[in-house]
Amino acid sequence: MSLYKRQEISKKRQTKVIDLRSDTVTQPDLPMRQAMFDAEVGDDGYGEDPTVNLLEEKTAKLFGKEAAVFLPSGLMGNLIAMMVHAKQRGGEVIVGSKSHILLWEQGGASQIAGLQLREVRNMADGTFDMAEFLEKLRPEGPDPHEPYTTLVCVENTHNYCGGTILPIEWIDQLGKFVKERNIPLHMDGARVFNASVGLGIPVERIARHCDSVSFCLSKGLGAPVGSILTGNKSFIEKARRARKVLGGSMRQSGIVAAAGLYALDHCVDRLADDHRNAKKIASAIKEIGSPCVTVDLDALETNILLVNVNLSGMNAGDLSSKLLQVDYDDDDDDRSRLTAVRIVQINDTSLRMVLHKDITDEDVDLAIGKIKYVVGKIDAHNG
Ligand SMILES: Cc1ncc(COP(=O)(O)O)c(C=O)c1O
Structure with a gap:
């Protein structure tokens, strides 16, 4: 023919x-575009964008954390979390064998942050094989040969396990366990609102035993750009410095933050x-x-x-x-x-x-x- x-x-x-x-292919609808059009903006480099400030305050509160920082992407949220939690180069970050950080982030941990990723087998539900996890965990010790575990990362929902929701008790136990060993827990929560809606519980409850959580506004929530990293005040202050050196600081970014605010108000349920x-x-x-x-x-x-x-x-x-x-x-x-x-x-x-x-x-x-x-x-x- x-x-x-x-x-x-x-x-x-x-x-x-x-x-x-993917859920990243969505088009911002008219009311979202209107919210962007109407956004009050300022120079976020000086902390003067009121819409960005509002989005950061709102998300910190939603996750029960002290502070939050607005970022261009989910990858940057994970990379900054690794850079800041690790404190210095040469540490080891435990990640799942099917995690986005391990498979799809260009090895940024080593390429940029000077850290090595140590993989633990992901079970079908997105949790870890705990026997392997315990074997691979290396708390700080006197042996100069060994890198020690500076961070543990989990993914929720788990993309390559098929959008599975991590059981809340598992996250709680893991968070308490690593805290006793002075090791922080980061959640790559790119789709954590899907977990929240799926379980019918607030994101604050999911994040309770995590030291930091990143999530994407530009996936199921339907915003065109943006991710958020949440944690305590001193962590977020350092995250802002890391964002700067990665080229992720923006200026009148309230234009896109407004879409994020709209998404949180209208697109979660x-x-x-x-x-x-x-x-x-x-x-x-x-x-x-x-x-x-x-x-x-x-x-x-x-x-x-x-x-x-x-x-x-x-x-x-x-x-x-x-x-x-x-x-x-x-x-x-x-x-x-x-x-x-x-x-x-x-x-x-x-x-x-x-x-x-x-x-x-x-x-x-x-x-x-x-x-x-x-x-x-x-x-x-x-x-
Ligand atoms: C689980 C997970 N984490 C992080 C990311 C990275 O997000 P971004 O594409 O905004 O860098 C993705 C993207 O698909 C993801 O699925």
Whole structure:
């Protein structure tokens, strides 16, 4: 079929792209943009941006901490937490084997902070293998050969474990345990509000035994930019210095902080919709009953859905390409077949879908229709 004809059909049938790659792909809606437009601003380099100050005060209070600092990204929140808690170069930071800090932050701990990451196996729920953790923990001692543990980092919700929520008792116990050994605990809470909504408890309760927590305004909360790092006053003072040297100090950043304030006021409770939509898609995949494409419905707690792919002669990437493909030769008017679903390949056998505020009920139904269509074809082909 000619390109022109395809374009005509595409226009007529309105090919729809449903983007489930991440909750970072959202568009700020009109009221959020209005809040940004209306924001009172000043030079945050002098601490004079009233909107940034308000956002920092509000988030510190929400997390039950003394202070907070506004940052451009979640990565910077984690990096600064490691730099400040470690106090000096040469320390060791314990992280999970599937953590974002270990896998997706360019080794900033070593590249920039002069620290080494020590990985402990993540269990399926995002917690640590505790026997391995105890073996790897190295409190400060007299042996000059050994680096000692200067920080422990946990991730909540846990992205690559499939958006799992860390059990509150586990965080509490871990926090108390490391505190007795004079080791701080940092939570990469990029999606901690998903954990809060999932458990129905405030973020303050989740953060109670953590010395610092970072979270992202630009993920499920739907703001265009921004993350926050919270902790005690002296920690945040040092974090501000670290932000400066990393080039993360901004000026009239109240423009973006206003979106963050709007998100905290209006976009937290609605995260439950994303969790419900993830469940709806997972249930539909389970219903298909394909031996090739499966989900663990019981493990699904928030907005991140991992899909297991077991296909002979095809890997997870091939399946994700098929979900994206639209067959213009197909005369069927079923709109789901004219839907392109974008998702992320994690490895050869797993895919990730992330639900977010720009995915409507209709999008969910269309995505389910497309998944059923593609998986049905694969199953038929495999006999
Ligand atoms: C768990 C987790 N931590 C940190 C980050 C980093 O956030 P940013 O992209 O704002 O640097 C991400 C981003 O996806 C994440 O999923």
